[in-house]
Amino acid sequence: MSSTLKYTSLEEIAFAHELVHKTFKAGTTRPLEWRKQQLRQLARMLRENEDAIVAALQADMKKPALETISFEINPMAERSFASAEMLDQWAQPERVEDVPDWQKSWAPTIHKAPKGPALIIAPWNFPVHLLFEPLIGALAAGCTAVIKPSEVAPHNAALMAELVPKYLDHSAVRVVNGSVPETTRLLELKWAHIFYTGNSKVARIVSAAAAKHLTPMTLELGGKSPVVIDGAHTDIALAAKRILWGKMNNAGQVCVAPDYILVDRAHQDAFVASLEEAYRDFYPDGALGKVSYADIVSQSHYDRLLKLLKETHAKKAFGGKVDGHRGIEPTVFTNVAADDALLEGEIFGPLLPVVPYDTLQDAVDFINERPNPLSLYVFTDDQDVKQTFVDNTLSGGLIFNDTFTQLYVGNLPFSGVGESGNGSQHMKYTFDTFVHNRASIDIPPEAEAILGARYPALAAASA
Numbered sequence: 491m492s493s494t495l496k497y498t499s500l501e502e503i504a505f506a507h508e509l510v511h512k513t514f515k516a517g518t519t520r521p522l523e524w525r526k527q528q529l530r531q532l533a534r535m536l537r538e539n540e541d542a543i544v545a546a547l548q549a550d551m552k553k554p555a556l557e558t559i560s561f562e563i564n565p566m567a568e569r570s571f572a573s574a575e576m577l578d579q580w581a582q583p584e585r586v587e588d589v590p591d592w593q594k595s596w597a598p599t600i601h602k603a604p605k606g607p608a609l610i611i612a613p614w615n616f617p618v619h620l621l622f623e624p625l626i627g628a629l630a631a632g633c634t635a636v637i638k639p640s641e642v643a644p645h646n647a648a649l650m651a652e653l654v655p656k657y658l659d660h661s662a663v664r665v666v667n668g669s670v671p672e673t674t675r676l677l678e679l680k681w682a683h684i685f686y687t688g689n690s691k692v693a694r695i696v697s698a699a700a701a702k703h704l705t706p707m708t709l710e711l712g713g714k715s716p717v718v719i720d721g722a723h724t725d726i727a728l729a730a731k732r733i734l735w736g737k738m739n740n741a742g743q744v745c746v747a748p749d750y751i752l753v754d755r756a757h758q759d760a761f762v763a764s765l766e767e768a769y770r771d772f773y774p775d776g777a778l779g780k781v782s783y784a785d786i787v788s789q790s791h792y793d794r795l796l797k798l799l800k801e802t803h804a805k806k807a808f809g810g811k812v813d814g815h816r817g818i819e820p821t822v823f824t825n826v827a828a829d830d831a832l833l834e835g836e837i838f839g840p841l842l843p844v845v846p847y848d849t850l851q852d853a854v855d856f857i858n859e860r861p862n863p864l865s866l867y868v869f870t871d872d873q874d875v876k877q878t879f880v881d882n883t884l885s886g887g888l889i890f891n892d893t894f895t896q897l898y899v900g901n902l903p904f905s906g907v908g909e910s911g912n913g914s915q916h917m918k919y920t921f922d923t924f925v926h927n928r929a930s931i932d933i934p935p936e937a938e939a940i941l942g943a944r945y946p947a948l949a950a951a952s953a
């Protein structure tokens with residue numbers, strides 16, 4: 491499958507920007523029926539083109555079909571459809587009853603006003619999911635949008651440019667393809683909201699561009715998501731299996747992938763032995779070359795990971811094979827020192843450093859000395875230990891006793907905090923991102939009985 495990704499010209503970008511503004515102004519996207527129809531069309535597009543999407547992601551990163559269907563197509567088709575079902579409820583003006591008695595006749599109401607034309611910039615690792623999760627919210631909210639798939643997954647980007655105009659209103663949703671020059675042009679233009687998913691370096695470029703127009707933003711970023719093993723209070727074999735599965739998904743190229751393990755020193759060896767056992771159970775003759783195990787997306791990311799493999803001073807416990815075709819086997823390191831190369835940036839690949847800790851407080855301190863992670867995983871059955879992490883750490887999400895599964899739970903907000911991002915998404919939370927909560931009151935003449943006291947003449951008379 492060859493990628494024929496055509497970049498959008500700067501003139502076409504200007505046209506797309508103008509068109510989505512014109513369509514929004516014309517009121518096309520306001521009727522709830524239009525929004526529901528678009529959401530159902532999006533679900534239909536994903537269902538009718540499953541094979542083509544699977545093939546595109548296989549060509550881009552050898553993403554296993556099961557992963558594409560389970561984590562890209564199914565959740566987006568389901569959430570798009572479910573959002574259409576929920577829309578009447580979400581979009582209804584909200585009457586606020588909890589006001590003082592003397593304000594009750596003022597009809598205090600929150601209108602869910604669509605913000606306007608949105609810019610959505612997606613990354614390559616979940617190139618379908620992360621393009622459409624924000625679009626679902628934007629369409630539900632009654633916004634128009636320009637969506638920018640990642641050029642790092644070119645087969646997907648080309649397919650989206652072909653499919654989206656066939657299924658969605660092409661005057662309301664436009665696909666722009668390209669790399670830095672095209673995205674830079676998009677960012678120079680004025681939008682009602684920018685929704686960026688990707689790394690924190692580019693997030694700073696996006697933020698600076700948004701600041702020029704005072705544009706509100708959602709930043710869905712990444713970072714190093716730690717896993718804490720409380721060895722005395724957890725089933726170590728089960729924990730190892732659940733962690734390894736979460737780490738092997740898309741070969742570790744996942745924003746919420748377990749980045750490093752903190753395990754109490756007494757259980758480090760047993761935990762690593764269980765990880766290795768789980769790996770041998772999953773892949774008796776290794777994961778490399780298997781259809782159910784992804785490649786690294788590009789030569790530059792592959793080289794970055796090979797460099798890390800060279801630079802680390804940590805002891806390798808198992809794994810470490812590479813195939814020269816962008817395949818890297820899951821590779822686990824033990825007794826990793828806090829200043830090791832593996833603990834510097836987000837790994838975003840199948841390397842897994844294990845760091846022993848002496849006391850639970852040491853583990854808490856280790857996490858708190860670093861930027862707020864997107865996800866924090868804690869394996870323990872002890873309620874007090876759970877509460878310790880609730881009360882003493884901060885992360886985008888906090889997951890006990892599994893990894894990755896938080897992405898399934900569409901009715902909980904998904905977000906980073908601090909360095910891992912801000913603003914949230916998933917179903918109603920994405921809808922909320924793209925609406926302005928427009929406060930409204932309507933003061934009846936009878937309110938003069940109370941408001942009359944504010945006028946100067948009367949105030950003076952009673953003084």
Ligand code: NAD
Nearest residue numbers: 612613614639640642670673688689692710711712713745
């Ligand atoms: P990427 O390289 O595809 O970049 C993301 C987007 O930014 C692309 O559309 C790209 O064209 C654009 N871009 C790149 N350089 C730019 C520049 N100089 N100016 C303007 N735009 C530019 O993807 P990535 O950043 O490598 O994605 C991986 C990162 O995203 C990881 O850090 C990961 O943790 C994070 N991520 C976060 C989430 C989340 O929901 N929180 C989900 C997935 C990935």
